[in-house]
Every structure is written in C-alpha cells, then in structure tokens.
Amino acid sequence: MMRLSLVGIGSGNPEHLTLQAIRTLEGADVILLPRKGDEKTELADVRRIIVRDILQTNPKVVEFDYPQRDEKTPKYLDGVNTWHDELAAIWAGLITAEASQKPGDDLCVALMVWGDPSLYDSTLRIAERLLAQGMTLSVSVVPGVTSLQMLTAAHAIPLNDLGAPVIITTGRQLRDQGWPQGADTVAVMLDGQCSFQHLQPNGVRIWWGAYVGMPQQILCEGPLSDVADDIIKARAKARAEHGWIMDIYLLRR
Structure with missing residues (x-):
C-alpha cells in the first residue's frame, strides 16, 4: 500500500x-x-x-x-x-x-x-x-492555517458580520461577474489583476494583505475609494522586489 x-x-x-x-x-x-x-x-x-x-x-x-x-x-x-x-x-x-x-x-x-x-x-x-x-x-x-485566517488575524477583524454570510471567490470571478449576489462580505483569492478596481467603490471597505504570515508581510485597509491606488502601487513594488507575490483581501459593504 x-x-x-x-x-x-x-x-x-x-x-x-x-x-x-x-x-x-x-x-x-x-x-x-x-x-x-x-x-x-x-x-x-x-x-x-x-x-x-x-x-x-x-x-x-x-x-x-x-x-x-x-x-x-x-x-x-x-x-x-x-x-x-x-x-x-x-x-x-x-x-x-x-x-x-x-x-x-x-x-x-x-x-x-x-x-x-x-x-x-x-x-x-x-x-x-x-x-x-x-x-x-x-x-x-x-488541514493547515489558511491565508484567509491569517488575513483576518493580521487585521484583527472577524470574517463575517453578526449572523451574515461570506462568499469566497477569485479575482477572475470578481472581475468578470462583479460583486457576488447573496452577501455583503466577499473574500477574494488568486487575484493577480487587482480586480477590486472594477467595482463601484462607494461604501466598500477593503482589508488587504500580501505575504501574510511571512516576515515581509504587507497590510493595508480602509475605504476602497481611498486605498485602492495605494494597494495597487504596493503590490507592484513588492512583486518587483521579490519576483513573486501572494495576496488576499476582504471586501465589505
């Protein structure tokens, strides 16, 4: 065997x-x-x-x-x-x-x-x-600790609002289909294109993290309309410095 x-x-x-x-x-x-x-x-x-x-x-x-x-x-x-x-x-x-x-x-x-x-x-x-x-x-x-757990821990936030559902999706789906129906909280993985920039940002908050759990961890959070450009720039800079990047983010409206 x-x-x-x-x-x-x-x-x-x-x-x-x-x-x-x-x-x-x-x-x-x-x-x-x-x-x-x-x-x-x-x-x-x-x-x-x-x-x-x-x-x-x-x-x-x-x-x-x-x-x-x-x-x-x-x-x-x-x-x-x-x-x-x-x-x-x-x-x-x-x-x-x-x-x-x-x-x-x-x-x-x-x-x-x-x-x-x-x-x-x-x-x-x-x-x-x-x-x-x-x-x-x-x-x-x-089973192992996931980047989603590390993201919420790093930002010290709960994954969901009280009694509310969460949808976990990919950057490709967010970009092509828009905000998923059925939840006001969306966790986005596998997004190499910063697909949040295709959303209507008003009333949306983002918690973003790259290399979560590693020494080079980078975090950013705030209203999407205020921090979207900062995240895009930070992501591009980190990828250029390290040659690779793994990031994840949570959106809540």
Whole structure:
C-alpha cells in the first residue's frame, strides 16, 4: 500500500504548523518538495526549513521542478487541466520510483501544501488523477492555517458580520461577474489583476494583505475609494522586489 499525505503548512510561518502536520511529516518515508523557479525560491526554502529545523526525524526529500501553466491557452480551464495532467504524471513517476525501492513494504509519501489543501489549491484534484489512473494509493489530508485566517488575524477583524454570510471567490470571478449576489462580505483569492478596481467603490471597505504570515508581510485597509491606488502601487513594488507575490483581501459593504 502506498499512502499520500497532503499536509497543510500554513501561509509561510513555520510556527503555524500543527502538531498533526509535524507528526505526519516526521512519519513519512519521502517528502516531495516542489521547486517553482528562481523567482519563487522562498516558497521552497520555507519547506526546506521545516524539514531541517522542525522535524525530529530524517525523511528522504525529493525535489522536483514545477511545470509552468500555459497562460496562452484560449480557455482557462483547458490550460489548468493540462497543467494538472502534467503534475499528476510527475507525481506518479516520483511515487512509483520510490515504491520500487521498497518492494513489499508500505510507502508513506508526504507533500507540503501552502495554506490548506482544501481551499483554492490543486493538490487534491491532482491526487484524484492518480487514483483515476489506477494507482493503489490512499490519500489523506492534514488541514493547515489558511491565508484567509491569517488575513483576518493580521487585521484583527472577524470574517463575517453578526449572523451574515461570506462568499469566497477569485479575482477572475470578481472581475468578470462583479460583486457576488447573496452577501455583503466577499473574500477574494488568486487575484493577480487587482480586480477590486472594477467595482463601484462607494461604501466598500477593503482589508488587504500580501505575504501574510511571512516576515515581509504587507497590510493595508480602509475605504476602497481611498486605498485602492495605494494597494495597487504596493503590490507592484513588492512583486518587483521579490519576483513573486501572494495576496488576499476582504471586501465589505
């Protein structure tokens, strides 16, 4: 039997690892560690620090290069599915190679996931592809602290108004569909275009954060009409300085 554990590791601060996450990683035979190019070495470095400084065992670490998604594909979901197929093929090859070195024994493979595997992350969908291909594999999830939790904690605000719903969506949806119906609070993830600038700003407040939980964390909040330009400039500057950026924001009207 081969076991694959998808372990949420939070949003960049090793201190946010749960005891369950640590124990799962310590019990792994192999940890797969993705490299996402020179511009995003910090993402791999956080994972390396966890293995080096936090784990009390010495699991084998296998690093692999993350394929780039073809953003020129006319249909967004077609490009994403092709990308996921490529990742599934890489995972399958690495897991099969490790299993061949332990014939007759169980193999425990772990993969550290930024944030939580269940919230706007692709690892569970990629794991489903392995199962669909017929791999004898059990998949488990260890939840992690999400960037949404880190955002509300950093700004010291509740996620929702009293008795009120929240909608979690993407920048692409906000830009193309406008304000979602059914809630006055909207959490927006995966927004590389600052899609809030397409909204009518009057009466809307924004709480924005980049690199939440990491040493380079940046925060900004206020009426959208007052701080939208500041956020756009801060985001562009941070991306230029670091070569990458992950940000998230909450809107409330």
